[in-house]
Amino acid sequence: MIVVTGATGNVGRPLVEALAAAGEKVVAVSRGEAEFPAGVVHRKADLAAPETLKSAFEGGERLFLLTRDQDLDIVPVLDAARAAGIGRVVLLSSERVATRPEEPELRVFEDAVKASGLEWTMLRPGGFSSNALLWAEPVSKERKVLAPFGDVGLPLVDPLDIAEVAAATLTEDGHAGKAYSLTGPALMTPRGQSTAIAAAIGEPVAFVEQTRAEAFEQLLEFWPAEVVEGSLDVMGNPNAAEQRISEDVERVLGRPPIPFADWAKRNAAAFR
Numbered sequence: 001m002i003v004v005t006g007a008t009g010n011v012g013r014p015l016v017e018a019l020a021a022a023g024e025k026v027v028a029v030s031r032g033e034a035e036f037p038a039g040v041v042h043r044k045a046d047l048a049a050p051e052t053l054k055s056a057f058e059g060g061e062r063l064f065l066l067t068r069d070q071d072l073d074i075v076p077v078l079d080a081a082r083a084a085g086i087g088r089v090v091l092l093s094s095e096r097v098a099t100r101p102e103e104p105e106l107r108v109f110e111d112a113v114k115a116s117g118l119e120w121t122m123l124r125p126g127g128f129s130s131n132a133l134l135w136a137e138p139v140s141k142e143r144k145v146l147a148p149f150g151d152v153g154l155p156l157v158d159p160l161d162i163a164e165v166a167a168a169t170l171t172e173d174g175h176a177g178k179a180y181s182l183t184g185p186a187l188m189t190p191r192g193q194s195t196a197i198a199a200a201i202g203e204p205v206a207f208v209e210q211t212r213a214e215a216f217e218q219l220l221e222f223w224p225a226e227v228v229e230g231s232l233d234v235m236g237n238p239n240a241a242e243q244r245i246s247e248d249v250e251r252v253l254g255r256p257p258i259p260f261a262d263w264a265k266r267n268a269a270a271f272r
Contacts, residue, residue: 001025001026001027001059001060001061001062002019002024002025002026002027002060002061002062002063002064002170002171003026003027003029003056003057003060003062003063003064003081003086004016004019004026004027004028004029004064005029005047005063005064005065005066005067006029006030006064006066006067006068006092007028007029007030007034007036007042008028008030008032008034009066010128010130010159011066011092011159011162011163011166012028012030012064012066012163014159014160014163014164015064015163015166015167016028016036016037016040017037018163018164018167019167019170019171020036020037020038020039020040021037022167022171024171025039025041026039026040026041027040027041027042027043027056027057027059027060028040028041028042028043029042029043029044029045029056030042030044030045031044031045031046032044043055043056044056047067047069047072047074047077048069048072050076050077050079050080053076053077053080053081053084054080054083054084057080057081057083057084057086058084059084059085060081060084060085060086061085061086061087061088062086062087062088062089062090062170062171063081063086063088063089063090064089064090064092064166064170065077065081065089065090065091065092065113066091066092067109068223068227070105070224070226070227074109074112074113075112075116078112078113078116078118079116081116081118082116082117082118086118087118087119088118088119088120088121088170088176089113089116089118089119089120089121090120090121090122090123090166090169090170090175091109091110091113091120091121091122091123092123092125092162092166093109093110093122093123093124093179094106094124094125095124095125095126095181095182095183095241095242096230096234096242097110097122097124097179098124098179098181098241099234099239099241099242100230100239103230110122110179119176119177120176120177121169121175121176121177121178121179121180122178122179122180123162123165123166123169123179123180123182124179124180124181124182125157125162125182125183126154126155126156126157126181126182126183126184126234126242127154127156127157127231127234127235128156128157128158128159128162129156129157129158129159129184129258129260129263129264130158130159130263130267131156132193132197132260132263132264132267133267133270134218134219134222135147135197135271136270136271139197139201139205139271140270140271140272143203143204143205143206144205144206144207144208145190145193145194145197145205145206145207145208146208146210146214146218147190147193147194147207147208147209147210147215148190148209148210148211148212148214148215148232148235148236149189149190149209149212149235149236150189150190150191150207150209151189151190151191152189152190152235152236152237152238153187153188153189153192153243154187154188154189154234154235154238154242154243155183155184155185155186155187155188155243155244155245155246156183156184156188156193156260157182157183157184157249157257158184158257158258158260158262158263160258160263161182161184161249161253161257161258162182164253165180165182165248165249165252165253168252168253169252175252180246180248180249180251180252181244181246181248182246182248182249182257183244183245183246183248183249183257184245184257184258184259184260185245185256185257185258185259186245186259186260187243187245188260190207190209191207192260193260193264194206194207195207196260196261196264197264197268197271199261199264200261200264200265200267200268200271201268201271201272203272205271212232212236215232216228216229216232219231219232
């Protein structure tokens with residue numbers, strides 16, 4: 001049985017769906033009520049409340065571990081997983097563990113997983129294509145994208161690719177002890193994303209460049225301050241490693257990663 005935490009998110013939900021479609025027994029874990037495909041068991045639990053995890057992890061053999069709470073102590077989470085008989089954990093980490101080694105706080109989760117005694121695989125995605133959903137309201141209401149660093153390109157990754165790589169590492173052998181860098185197939189600038197969204201909805205979309213300070217204030221509505229600061233550092237001043245296009249998605253899935261334009265077409269309704 002595979003336990004998926006963060007099961008209602010941009011990666012967790014398609015992962016649950018992919019595993020269920022493949023006939024795997026899946027437990028979807030979330031803090032609140034949610035609906036999932038037939039056959040998926042839903043259990044409510046909070047990673048920050050270890051006393052809720054015994055029942056959530058019961059019967060599990062493999063665990064997909066996802067949290068956006070950088071202050072979370074995941075050692076009790078891993079202890080609960082091991083006590084439940086889980087033997088393999090796939091951690092959704094961050095590319096910055098490898099690209100910004102001068103920021104040791106980013107390695108805390110990975111270090112804990114490595115020290116847990118469980119078989120592990122690390123997934124290190126860059127920027128998500130789905131972060132463009134933050135522009136859904138201004139595009140739908142005013143036909144404009146507001147973003148900083150309009151001409152700085154990053155190899156944005158589709159969450160569907162992350163989910164499919166996660167499914168492969170949870171169900172296949174040969175991924176133990178590996179860390180995969182997950183990117184899209186090409187560099188994409190915010191201005192280029194605006195153009196792709198316009199093509200997807202068949203309407204012109206203006207690009208309005210923000211200052212870093214303006215973007216910081218806007219993103220605070222969605223992410224903690226430390227996440228916003230780190231994200232803006234990468235978005236505005238990426239190093240060579242953060243602009244490198246990885247072959248790991250294709251290496252694991254046997255197909256190229258999904259371009260941003262395809263993500264925009266699949267999610268066009270959100271911008272109309």
